Amino acid sequence: MFDPDTDLVKRAGQGDRAAAQALMARHLPKMMTLARRMLGGQAEAEDAVQDAFLKLWTHAARWQPGQAKFETWLYRVTMNKCYDRLRKRPGASLDEAVEVADPTPAADTVLANIELGEEIETALQALPERQRAAILLCHHQEMGNIEAAEVLGVSVEALESLLARGRRTLRARLGHLKE
Amino acid sequence: MEDDAMWAEALMKDLPSVPATAGLESRILADFDRIAARTPTDRRGWLAGLRDAVWPGVPVWRPAAVLAAALAIGVIMGSTVPLEDSAEQAASIALDEPPSFDLGEAS
Numbered sequence: 001m002f003d004p005d006t007d008l009v010k011r012a013g014q015g016d017r018a019a020a021q022a023l024m025a026r027h028l029p030k031m032m033t034l035a036r037r038m039l040g041g042q043a044e045a046e047d048a049v050q051d052a053f054l055k056l057w058t059h060a061a062r063w064q065p066g067q068a069k070f071e072t073w074l075y076r077v078t079m080n081k082c083y084d085r086l087r088k089r090p091g092a093s094l095d096e097a098v099e100v101a102d103p104t105p106a107a108d109t110v111l112a113n114i115e116l117g118e119e120i121e122t123a124l125q126a127l128p129e130r131q132r133a134a135i136l137l138c139h140h141q142e143m144g145n146i147e148a149a150e151v152l153g154v155s156v157e158a159l160e161s162l163l164a165r166g167r168r169t170l171r172a173r174l175g176h177l178k179e
Numbered sequence: 180m181e182d183d184a185m186w187a188e189a190l191m192k193d194l195p196s197v198p199a200t201a202g203l204e205s206r207i208l209a210d211f212d213r214i215a216a217r218t219p220t221d222r223r224g225w226l227a228g229l230r231d232a233v234w235p236g237v238p239v240w241r242p243a244a245v246l247a248a249a250l251a252i253g254v255i256m257g258s259t260v261p262l263e264d265s266a267e268q269a270a271s272i273a274l275d276e277p278p279s280f281d282l283g284e285a286s
Contacts (some may be wrong), residue, residue, distance in 0.1 A: 014217040017208070024207055028199045036197040046203045053207045057214040062238055116193055139184075139191040167183040174190065 005070035006063075013061035024053065027071070029140060031078045037136050038082040041123045048081040053083075068150070075141075075151040079133055086129055116177065123173045131166035134159055 005026070011019035031052060035045035055077050063070070124132055130152065138150040138159075149159040234242045 012211070016210065017215070020211045021206065024204065028204070028207070029196060032199045032203070033197045037194070042197075046200065050203060050206055050210065051198070054210045054214075054229070062237060105267045117195055120190060120194055121213065133189070135187060139187045140194060163187075166182070167187045171183055171186055177190065 003065060003070050007067040008057075009063045009070055010062050010065075012057070013063060017096045020057070023056070027074055028053075031074070034075070034080060034136055034141060035082055037121065037124055037140065038079070038129070038132060039085055040121070041138055044085055045082075049078065050084055052078040069147070072147055072150050075137070075143075076153070079151055082133075083129065119177070120174065123170055126173070127166055129170070130154075131162050133164035135166040136172065138163060 005023065008019045008023045008026075010025055028049065031049050035048045035052075036042060039045045039048060051092055052074065056074060106110060124135070127135065133152055134148060137143045138145065138153055143151070144162075145156050149156045152159060152162075154162070234245075
């Protein structure tokens with residue numbers, strides 16, 4: 001399995017700053033988008049991404065090519081950093097509890113005045129964290145089901161179930177946008 | 180269900196990507212510099228060279244674990260397994276010693 005990042009990770013592990021910059025240029029935009037959509041806030045997302053890169057720098061020298069695709073590992077680290085932050089939030093609870101809560105107030109009166117992106121983001125934030133992660137990885141980061149399941153640490157069947165529930169909930173809330 | 184998937188795909192295309200700020204990039208690179216400075220390149224190169232010479236392409240703990248296991252087996256065998264010809268050795272040592280005679284100092 002050819003992994004385009006292997007050489008860069010090895011060089012970064014040897015202290016090569018240019019390789020570290022190249023890795024950052026390749027992955028930072030996607031990681032930032034993922035973390036921002038998972039967490040909702042820019043500052044918190046930046047902290048999560050910085051933590052993920054810190055883990056990368058400390059592990060780069062020991063990276064073993066062939067065990068896992070580097071990008072998959074990096075997404076998984078990013079996702080775990082997001083989960084850590086979500087769980088530290090006051091009042092954070094299990095997925096089911098988040099699923100019950102619906103922070104979107106009366107749709108007709110409020111949503112008419114906000115932009116499309118914000119509306120989608122609000123609906124995404126209302127999804128349980130694992131459903132949100134599955135939707136983002138597969139539909140926003142354009143990852144395949146197998147790779148997304150690896151990132152989330154679940155089976156492909158479990159991922160498909162998360163996707164199906166997430167899509168259904170999103171469509172119930174945002175169906176008027178894309179029908 | 181496929182309909183839902185296509186709908187979600189189209190919906191997500193409307194989400195803009197989130198740019199990283201320059202401040203974040205410099206913080207990430209500062210972390211890299213700090214980590215790189217902590218492990219001197221020559222030491223890391225020497226260790227990596229040794230590891231690659233002993234057992235290429237594996238993490239350093241594997242050759243270390245094999246070495247430790249070999250050492251433990253050696254110590255256990257050395258301390259528990261008796262020498263096969265210990266009686267024969269004792270006899271040859273006794274023969275090599277000069278004979279001692281009692282020449283009647285007691286009388």
